[in-house]
Amino acid sequence: MAGQINLIINDRSIAAREGMTILEAALSKGIYIPHLCHHHELEPVGACRLCLVEIQGEWKKTVISCKTPVKEGMVIKTETPEINRTRQVAMELLIADHDTDCLVCGQNTKCKLQQVADHVGVNKDRLGRLKPRAERLPIDDSNPFFDFDPNRCVLCGICVRTCDELQNINAIDFAYRGLGTKIAGFGNKPRIESNCESCGECVVRCPVGALTEKGAKNPTHQIRTVCTFCGCGCGLYLGVRDNELVSARGDRKSEANNGRLCVKGRFGYKFVNNPERLTTPLVKRDGEFVPVEWDEALDIIADRFSKTGPEEFATIASAKCTNEDNYVVQKFTRAVMRTNNLDHCARL
């Protein structure tokens, strides 16, 4: 097959596509290589040094698999004593500088660092030898939708690349040097003062618990639907817990948005469960709204509409409502009220 590359990973023959990296080829066949800074939608940077593999035979050398393209006939080992030793140290340095109170972390059970630790194995005594961070860094909770906790950050740069490569906003970057390196907005000011547009794409991609949604709750189930704000028509999954919407994530299979969302699509659903929602029909009596049963409200309306001539009636339909809602309301206006006095905001 054209464009197919054949290689061997851990004694297993693998067919990969030309242009894939070794890491992508391995992951596509379910072979796990520890990694943190790789994200399939972003350019590889090779920052975390965890995805080391050994190329054997004539090209023999140790490489980072996220930046090395596959070649025909490659023979790869993802685990050798040398690689495991190097990887162990790389991981320990990351964890030594990282909170380990996983149970209270928003990313618990979904964390990529936990996955790495689980695979590589953590030796508590060895970790103790490494000097922990002297001071705790302040959490940036200035954004109303998400928090940034630098104490949980592994400096993989996925958030920086997301903001640059995918969103073209460039609100954040690496700041300072050495142990003081952190992700920050311009001038290290709170995020809310940066040009961040709060799309949350970085929060979605953060492999650890450094960027977490405020008040996030895990949904019991998620249902695929379409965003209700603008005409882009982004596909999304809304997460539910009890009868409350608790999450939104982009639908990667949607041709309209390919999984991406803006600030309204990702966080704007929260109006749905707002306590100000109308929950019962209301009839105005003596200038005050009085709650009534549906039958009573509908009977009042039918009575008044029945006394309205075709020329005396008009409907304002809604570009927020579904096609089905609109079809029924225009049919009602035309077939029952006998008028074409019907329009909506398309003209505005």
Added chain:
Amino acid sequence: MTNSTKELGDAAAILAIGTNTTAAHPIVALQVKDAVKKGAKLIVVNPKEIELCRFAHIFLQPKPGTDVPLLMGMARVIRDEGLHDTAFIAERCENFEELEKSLETFDLDTVESITGVPKDKIAEAARVYATEDPASIIYCMGITQHTHGTDNVLAISNLALMTGNIGKPSSGVNPLRGQNNVQGACDMGSLPNVYPGYQAVSSPEHKAKFESAWGCALSDSPGLTHTEIFDAVHSGKIKSLYVVGENPYLTEANACHVREAMEKADFLVVQDLFMTETAQLAHVVLPGASFAEKDGTFTNTERRVQRVRKVIEPLGGAKPDWWITCEIAKRLNGKGFDYSSSKEIMQEIASLTPSYGGISYERLEQGSLQWPCPTEDHPGTRILHTERFATPSGKGKFMPLTYRKSAEEVDEQYPLLLTTDRSLYHFHGTMTRRVFGLNILEKEEQLKIHPKDASLFGVKDGDLVRVASRRGELEARAFVTDRCPPGMVSMTFHFAETPTNVLTSCELDPVAKTPETKVCAIRIERLEGARPAEVSDLSNQNRGQAAG
């Protein structure tokens, strides 16, 4: 849109005119940015320096309301330099000679003097649009909300036709529809002149079709349009008004007039999610189910019909809008309102709407479909007009145009022009104003004003100012920024406490009956005792700038 959102990413040139894409259509904007990354040339035409300008190769900043001369000037350059697609014009179009004649009045010196855009830049933009292939045009309300909005659209159409940029991938004339389902509401015939699928109410054939399907007599005279309806309510001609999921008090031009009209209505029924400013004026208010509480379909800006699914049970006693309307209809002895589900309604839609003929919930489970999709085995239509145009002759018709000034002009009393805009953080307001975080990100209206004008009127950043037009007045906080050119200010219309549309004009486009909310003469006056901007206001302004 004649084409699809995704195709924008592969365009060689994009002309973005009258659209603040990053704020109003952020996900479409991602495609535009992707295209630029891949090497596309981006031309932004906007009176304001919007966020998209950061990515633009050419930025033209015309005076508001001068789109026709600008676009015709570009057409003139393309014709004069022989950059037009003669084969496409000969094969697919008609009336080119008439267009050529009307181009005579649009020499670049004249165009420069009307638009204020240097003629070299107009010529450069025209060359880029005509020579980079394929080239796509995106536009939005900056084009349509004018008394010459229809002419603006026709000028765009002329450009696309003369360069053969229609009917092929990554080209086209692409209006970005504002609301989630404004395309669908039009498709479904929530318009005064057409049944579902744009079948004219005045056509005896279509009337007979729907009379037979619905089992009743129908009127063949087109009804009143949005603005006309409120005029008729105001004059007492219309006595009962049924408002479903809209808040005209915030969104309709000349809002004071609209409010007066609704206050005068004998009987006003409002169906909505919240006690909106419009609902407060109603005699009966009915609680509708939100998009997350009902099944149905939305049709997006690229004609893509997608399934909307019930995610949670309706809150309290809220009901789907279609159910409510059916219950009213049944009480008035309406026939054919016994639907048991939205799926059944879609079956009826498909049976009567040729462009939706092949759309069903079963098919939508497999994926979205773009109309026209006339039959069950039709794959849907990604690109319109690939072989013929929807005209009697099947040819694309060039339209000769003349320049007409906007209805409202500045004078000594009202020396500034106001144009309306959207924010990234809000939609119309009914929903987003009730999301706590969005109101942290943008909590109030800002009158964006150029530093020169600010100093002329003695206004400093963060000052409270009174804004008055010939129709109404309000108070807003000033945000001094050079994103607006001198002489022009900008406001959004999301905030009930600052209802911008009390200012705007409802002078209509003669064809589309769209009000001219983009050009409104105002004056401003600094209010004494105004507090200085707080820290959070400043952070807001940073983002206001980002959002254009």
